[in-house]
Amino acid sequence: MLEAAFNSISQFLGELFKSLLSLIKVVIRGRHRTRLPARQLPVCSVLGNGPSLNESLTEHFDFIRRTEMVCVNNFAHADIFLRLKPQNYVISDPNYFVFTEQTTDRDDIRRTLSVFLEQVNWPMTLYVPHFAKGSYLLGQIERGNPQIKPVYFNYTVVSGFQRLTYWLYANGYGMPQAQTVIIAALTLMINRQFETIYLFGADTSWHEQIRLNDQNQLLIKQIHFYDKPSDVKHEPVYSDKFRQRTFSMASQFLSLHKVFRGYEVIRHYADSRGVTILNASAKSYIDAFERAQIANTVPSK
Template identity: 30%
Template sequence: MMLLSIAKKTRTLLMGVTSSVAGASEVALGMLLSIVSSRLVPCVPAKDRARDSLIVCPSPLLDQQIVNPAFRGHYVISFVNSACLSPTFQTLKPERMFLIDPAFFQDHPAGDEVMNSGVERTLARIAVATDWPMSLMIPWHYRHSAIVKWIQANPNIRIVGLPVCNARSHNKFFKKLGLRLGVVNPVYQNVLIAAVFYSLKAGHTRTLIWGGHHNWLAEVAVDGHNQVLHSVRHSGEQHVGVPLVDMDGSPRLYHTYLRQLATVFEQYHVIRDYTRGTGQVVLNATAESFIDAFERIDSISLFSPKRDDDDHKQSL
């Protein structure tokens, strides 16, 4: 019994040491990457930090809700992924556009036709339709890709490379330290995680999510050939029963898909925990959203007729 007890304590100690080493290594790697990329903390003017950050996701809401452009000045607006395909992209003229998925930066991404079509249309929309100053936020390691060079031909677009050092360690001390220093980030399993975390690091007191439904599991199925199918409902488009495939074209397994989704939802809780004690808050203005980490607000108030700031904040 004594030997068993000693073995258990030794195992626990070794696991703790391993976790600490992994956490410290992530922080060190993140610091090195941040130094190399010259970007520890986003440089955002004080007048922009004082405004709410509104992150717009691909959603049918973009085509359903009436947007009053006069109310737009309350926000620094970010669009993510194919949200730019909506006419609202040119109505709101966002300051930031986020692309994180490797599919956007590969010359010839493999995979399903629906994904490829969406990638091509999204990139073309950004490159051609952006006639106002906008920052395109991308992973730092893709800054020299052929796609990025093509987009840079538009003089209105400024490329901002985001250093990516995903905090996968389970050591709470080093994860919290790395996030506070800004040298590691929550796991960027999807683009909204990156956009929300950037907004917080940029110093916005309030970050609002609009169109972040994340209701993938409500639309998923497995067919008779064991293919995982899902339905895509983005910006007025609908593709039902689309096979899920990885970037190399191989079918995505159901347990792999579930693990990836679990990572997504977990990272929102990492972000929520990060905001504690900072005076910052993330609010979800998406009806029927599956994101369970953030307080909900009514999206109708986002673009109501213009009023003074105090009334606006009370309405939210």
């Protein structure tokens, strides 16, 4: 009984400390409150870049097209991007926002920017963290394509007492830790108050592609739905900018823990807002959301 009381007090003090720290961060960054556009349809589809998305797009293309679509990061590399013409696009990879005209090692970012400037001929909202404002990438987009409207979201990670953190999420003052872009996208779409959010291409199966070489270097083969598997190889995952050390196995699995824990946080937050998230991915290790079988019928507008 004494131990239970001690644990309860310890948990309360821990949540109190996290809440106070979150409020301090919000005060510092409060002027960057997220303001989101109204939803266009009651149902949306968040499309991750996992390999299983190919199967989902083949079998459920019409269903997905009848929802409000959300794509992420390098989705624009796929030919089907131009067929889908998604209304929403979320980029949270910080490498996008330090990219400049002189950058030589990120052809993927250069390719995404080229598609945005030269081929997006429909209205599309681009969601990026507030620290992206003033970056070369956003400057190019704002000057080069009026069809793309940037929306800056406040990526201040807040935690603590649930009622407080949910209020901060809902009012655009903070977000849960977005270890993946999908967590950021789901948070934004929950706050746009969709009735149902379908999740596709969220394989979350990176652990299947982890290897360790004879030098104890951590290698990962990161395959996306738009890649040719034969072109993708296991590559070292470096933990320092000098590319001398790779992440340890412990740190890699800790990162995976944060991903799955983030989905649990999102599930509870969605429930509190009356939003249903259904995992319709053809393959997925995410257990936080109910699985969905897509019928042949399409959602009504």
